[in-house]
Amino acid sequence: MSGEEFVPLSLTPLxxxxxxxxxxxxxxxFLVLRKQALIGDAISHVVLPGIVVAFLVTGTISTxxxxxxxxxxxxxxxxxxEAIRRLGQIEPGAAMGVVFTTMFAAGVLLLEQTDTSTVxxxxxxxxxxxxxxxxxxxxxxxxxxxxxEALAGLPPELPRIALTLVGVTLFTWLFWxxxxxxxxxEGFARTIGIRTGVLGxxxxxxxxxxxxxxxxxxxxxxxxxxFICPPAAARMLTNRLETQIAWSVLFATAxxxxxxxxxxxxxxxLGGADAVSAAGMIATMSGLILAAAATFGPCRAxxxxxxxx
Amino acid sequence: MLxxxxxxxxxxxxxxxxxxxxxxxxxTVSYGQKPAVFSVDMTVQPGAMTAIIxxxxxxxxxxxxxxxxxxSPLSGQVTVFGQPLEKQRARIAYVPQRASVDWDFPxxxxxxxxxxxxxxxxxxxxxxxxxxxxAMDCLNRVGMRDFADRQIGxxxxxxxxxxxxxxxxxxxADLYLLDEPFAGVDxxxxxxxxxxxxxxxxxGKTVVVVHHDLATVTDYFDHVFLINTRKVAEGPVAExxxxxxxxxxxxxxLATAQIDQLSRAQG
Numbered sequence: 001m002s003g004e005e006f007v008p009l010s011l012t013p014l015x016x017x018x019x020x021x022x023x024x025x026x027x028x029x030f031l032v033l034r035k036q037a038l039i040g041d042a043i044s045h046v047v048l049p050g051i052v053v054a055f056l057v058t059g060t061i062s063t064x065x066x067x068x069x070x071x072x073x074x075x076x077x078x079x080x081x082e083a084i085r086r087l088g089q090i091e092p093g094a095a096m097g098v099v100f101t102t103m104f105a106a107g108v109l110l111l112e113q114t115d116t117s118t119v120x121x122x123x124x125x126x127x128x129x130x131x132x133x134x135x136x137x138x139x140x141x142x143x144x145x146x147x148x149e150a151l152a153g154l155p156p157e158l159p160r161i162a163l164t165l166v167g168v169t170l171f172t173w174l175f176w177x178x179x180x181x182x183x184x185x186e187g188f189a190r191t192i193g194i195r196t197g198v199l200g201x202x203x204x205x206x207x208x209x210x211x212x213x214x215x216x217x218x219x220x221x222x223x224x225x226x227f228i229c230p231p232a233a234a235r236m237l238t239n240r241l242e243t244q245i246a247w248s249v250l251f252a253t254a255x256x257x258x259x260x261x262x263x264x265x266x267x268x269x270l271g272g273a274d275a276v277s278a279a280g281m282i283a284t285m286s287g288l289i290l291a292a293a294a295t296f297g298p299c300r301a302x303x304x305x306x307x308x309x
Numbered sequence: 310m311l312x313x314x315x316x317x318x319x320x321x322x323x324x325x326x327x328x329x330x331x332x333x334x335x336x337t338v339s340y341g342q343k344p345a346v347f348s349v350d351m352t353v354q355p356g357a358m359t360a361i362i363x364x365x366x367x368x369x370x371x372x373x374x375x376x377x378x379x380x381s382p383l384s385g386q387v388t389v390f391g392q393p394l395e396k397q398r399a400r401i402a403y404v405p406q407r408a409s410v411d412w413d414f415p416x417x418x419x420x421x422x423x424x425x426x427x428x429x430x431x432x433x434x435x436x437x438x439x440x441x442x443x444a445m446d447c448l449n450r451v452g453m454r455d456f457a458d459r460q461i462g463x464x465x466x467x468x469x470x471x472x473x474x475x476x477x478x479x480x481x482a483d484l485y486l487l488d489e490p491f492a493g494v495d496x497x498x499x500x501x502x503x504x505x506x507x508x509x510x511x512x513g514k515t516v517v518v519v520h521h522d523l524a525t526v527t528d529y530f531d532h533v534f535l536i537n538t539r540k541v542a543e544g545p546v547a548e549x550x551x552x553x554x555x556x557x558x559x560x561x562x563l564a565t566a567q568i569d570q571l572s573r574a575q576g
Binding site: 178 | 395405430433460462
């Protein structure tokens, strides 16, 4: 494919898909190890009341109020989940279950009880996003990457998710050591002065922001898949957290690129006529990578199981 | 308790507070309706090895965790070397119960020991050769040098416990608090751990151990702290580890025959 075709039509969706995948996979590594990986699922449900409230307040369906509403709802949800988990001393999964079903129900109730029901909330859009439509029509080829006028026409999702990825990466890099120690041994972490409660909250809030930014660009399917599949697959390839993170980034990238390409061309290769959803295909690819890692990965045995004896 | 109330006692008590590596006053901790630890005073003797003893669910681990700020007490004061806990964190090393962490965590033995140096390393400080050498030295002291590159899940329970002890050694603390370090470990590990703890004591460090094996108390420790939600007794083993204090801590749960045997063993 030539640059004239690739840059306007495929470069931006590829980058957005990849950035979204990595932004979710990075905090996903810690969430999987902390048995909090379902937070991605929880967040994609709780954004509903946030979006409805944002619509009620502003009266428009524009991106920024919706995203702020979604982010606000996600933050409220993770704070509630952490609070219930710590005060009630229960499993994180149980706390998530209580919070996200309640908030999702509140969102549906709000939707039905107010005149927002006239607004069309597209389920398919929420699930799969619209990655294929995030094209860059102002671009004419690779040279457009240096053309300020053309760059102004980039889909706004790209700088948003890029900025989110920078933030998530900075957080992971800066708090790497305390994150690792408190994920492994929270009691010890507290005795050396790490504020584990604040750090745990910061981690889930970072995850929530990544989820909302990705959700806006690529839909909830990728968010849910990327929090779990790349980190879980990476865990089965290595016994070192540093290496696991590197693998998870590689797997997230591989899922995004291969999923996007296969969604566009796979059906044609198989003799079909239409392309399939890129987001759905990206999630499928991450699932296939996980399945392969679970079958062939060198570190897939539950090592803890036989040492206790 | 009584002599704390008399005038003389107050002075003695306060001096003890200032010098004690770990002093706890009026500590109450509750996880729900019932308190796990109720109004406990404890003054750990400097340079001694103290065992915290009591029946299951008596609040031994909770006392330690509350003293370290891992769980929040309902009330009470903790001082470490005469100062608030937060100012003295660098002088404390804590060895949690082995079962409290997930040993499937993707990390190597040496990385766990290096966690003991994290105050020195700070947020972004690089692990240098001298840090690695220090960690290897600590592993050597617990006889685990050859296991440095193993994944922690591949170790036996006793080996895991020794790695935890090596991490505490790397902290270079003055006060060592260990939660059930002998629970479910092999005899070789128990010997290795007690040898390290005795060497710490000889170096003038203070060691406090939550302990469950009454038969080894007189061999291993010089001080005991008996607890059953409330404090039962505190003092040198010869004075405070007696048939009466044990009966009062364990109640009917400890057979009289066992107590007789124990008091014969120490008498």
